[in-house]
Amino acid sequence: MKLVHRNIFKELLSIFGLSVCCLLGLIIMGRMLQLRELFMSQNLGIMDLLQLFIFLCPFFMLLITPIACMLSVFLVFLRMNTDNEAIALKANGVSLYQLLPAPLAFSLLCTVLTFVVSFVGVSWGMDMFKAKIVEYARTRSKLAIQAGVFNRDFPNLTFYAKQVDSEKGEMRFVFVEDRTLKDTSVVIVAPYGRVETNPKEGEVGIVFRNGRIFRQHGDELNILQFGRYKVRLPLGKLLGGFSFDRDKPKEMSFFDLWELYRTPNDRMLHDTNYARKLETEFVKRWALPFGCLILGMFAFPIASVFRGLRQQYGLMLSMGLFLVYYSLFSVGTGLGEAGTLSPYIGLWLPNILFAIIAWVGIYYANMEKTIPLVTLIEHWRAKRAES
Incomplete structure (x- = not known):
């Protein structure tokens, strides 16, 4: 079993690395298009842009890590079920619970990584990004003052x-x-x-x-x-309207959020909208990392339910399931910032819901039974096909 767990863990890491690179590349490319006016005013080289990309990575890793964790677990065990590896292991007396340590350890590793990014990585990356932008504006951009030239780039x-x-x-x-x-x-x-x-x-x-x-x-x-x-x-x-607001909750470290949460400043006391955003962001920094563990365990039995599904369809299915999770999470964030619902309820409800589904799914998958809801859906589809 140690050999089996080691091989599963290696495969999970390889797919996780590939997923993170692809998703991070897509998101950063989209972000760069939004900041094109900012970079058009800069005389930057390849290494300069690469530095800026690295500093932006932690901000997006907070969202990317949970989906990459879920994709990795789902695709690995979907492949094992499709290639009948899981059936061969069961034939040798290996239960689904005995396969659980590898995805569990992997999900915990992703959770720890996301906590590091959530607590210190986000603020470090945004601080370094802004510091570089200011430095480039002073020394390399078109805004830099040149000797013997009347510079009119600054308004008025x-x-x-x-x-x-x-x-x-x-x-x-x-x-x-x-x-x-x-x-x-x-x-x-x-x-x-x-x-x-x-x-x-x-x-x-x-x-x-x-x-x-x-x-x-x-x-x-x-x-x-x-x-x-x-x-x-x-x-x-x-620089194209880029925001340098140092009090944006999304760009603060967890410890700054915690300090403001414990001892509110004047802005929080007089601006209830800002106070709600800060409280919601504080809860988000806890809830989203735990999403790695929950989504990883959620994907584990789902791969058994949809065994035989092709990899490309499995990828689409897992993305769709994550979209459901993230939609619930986004709704909870919006309601928390609006003051309609407590962020402790809105942001933890998706985790609790998916954790329950994961626990029930693992139980039924280990007993080689189909979840009643899936049976009802299949029965409904069969009736539609007959009619």
Whole structure:
């Protein structure tokens, strides 16, 4: 049995790896299309894009791992039933319960992986992604200030610098015309400027030193001297509307969510919609990882029920079953964020429902009996075929 379990576990890992790569590639390609305006403004190479892909992976792995776990278990045991391997094992006195350790250990491994992604991976990936975007915007994008060129890429701002050190972000003899104020013209002249980035806030700021501000409003002209003056550039608007909101619950780590859940901040106390979203995300970070274990055990008996089904149809069936699970999960998420239903009920109900089906399915599959519901469906189909 150790040899059987080892071979099943290896096959589960190989299909899991293939499923994750395919699903991750499809999702990231779709995401990249949504962010095409963001990347069109960047002069990025292949390695730069690869880095950004890696940083986005944890965010999507939270969803991909449960479906990949279910696909792996379903396809492996569907193949074993189709190739009569399961029948041969049963003929030698091996029950379905004795085959359970391999998919159980595999599902637990996927659960642990998803917990790691849920607790720290999501926030780490999004923080690194935003930090890279800010860095590229400062040094490699079309938004980077070039020496001796009037830069008008920033809305209502014109920048000019006689000398620019792109590596250090330093500029000499800087001129800025600010037209952000209505009926007011502001010109900033300084001998020295420096680009400073704040990835968490999504800002690129240009700090001027020892310069002058010429402010004209109508016929009135004011001249101010300063030691330090900063112009902030919101990257979200400059880079295709990309959001740099650091308080988005979906991009927080589990520990940040837990801290806010225990000690609500001012935003949570005054914004009930935000508070509901944060609570729903907190519950989701627990419920979705357990979905790996439950879906893996759910796929185990389902493969026996549909033995003889071709691999391509089995793939479609398993995707359809996961779609049912995820639809219930999405409905629970929406109701939780809207305040209609507690997220503890809405997000755990799909897990409980599929866990019950898995337990009943394993019992009937081990007894080599058909689930009554499946019998009713087959009887209904037979009657329709006769008529």
